[in-house]
Amino acid sequence: MGAIFLFALAGCCLYSTLLAAGEVVELALSHKQGVYQLKLEMILDAPFEDVHHVITDYVHIYRLNPSIVESEIMYTPDDSVVRIRTLINDCILIFCREIIRVEDVRELGTGDIYAVIVPQFSNVKSGAAIWQIQPLGGNTRINYNLILEPGFFVPPLIGSYAVKQKLHKEVMISFSNIERIARIRNEKEEAFNPTRHKNLLNRIPSEHDNAN
């Protein structure tokens, strides 16, 4: 009963913060046998090119979430992969820890971005995320799928709830920052090139274009 109440509470908390950035089309969070899965579809109020640029600006990755206290692009012999190391300093309930996350990021031919945890350099057991980014008129639709298996102890019952809450909160903060920075970038670029957005819309096929 207590657990059911907590999950109901989680539902309320989740949906009260959904408008933090853009428009949430779909959000699903689940947990099974130590593996957390988050599926999020969002429409960000910023042009595709700027959103894509912000997400792939690995040098300034610390801008996306204040929990990131260190970041580094590591050497990798494979040119198609960017290996990124981030140190995340954060707390779940009263448990504060530093999470070392090394991930290999690939930009796929489709424009999607695939990131996979390198477990031997991370204290996360395993994980992968796929970003599908599409233009939607002057906005951007993102489908984000995350699978994460933490390598650290998560207390039973309340622990998995707290991890899900944390994942949700951090993802929303990151998406909010992606949108905010992309909009700033767009304003800056527009100031230098006022016809840029028009050119962009002509160049990038959007769903509205297809519908028309």
Added chain:
Amino acid sequence: MRIDTTGLMLLVLVISGCIKEERQVSFQRDVQPILKANCIECHIPPNGKGYLKTGLSMATYEDLMKGTIYGPVIVREDGRHSILNMLVEGRANTSIRMPHGREPLASEEIEILRLWVEHGALNN
């Protein structure tokens, strides 16, 4: 009950030796000279390179606290999460270590900036 005064004195000495006294840092006396010598050349309106790129002016305390167009660079009392400290300490990617294109700050200067932020980033 007897108290071993010699032991007690030794204990007090050991404890006082262990407590690290952190110096009080002043923005005007300690921090501003570091910023003037290393940062302000780029982070000054209207034409400083760093100012043009990020909107960060270090001309005054108020400007510094305002941060960049992307957000604040100082988190009061939290040098770990402050972007200013992150960048001068080289904790973000080394290609954007500050000051850009110059020698890194001396460790004592890095420590002064950290202490100033940890003590609340005051305009003192």
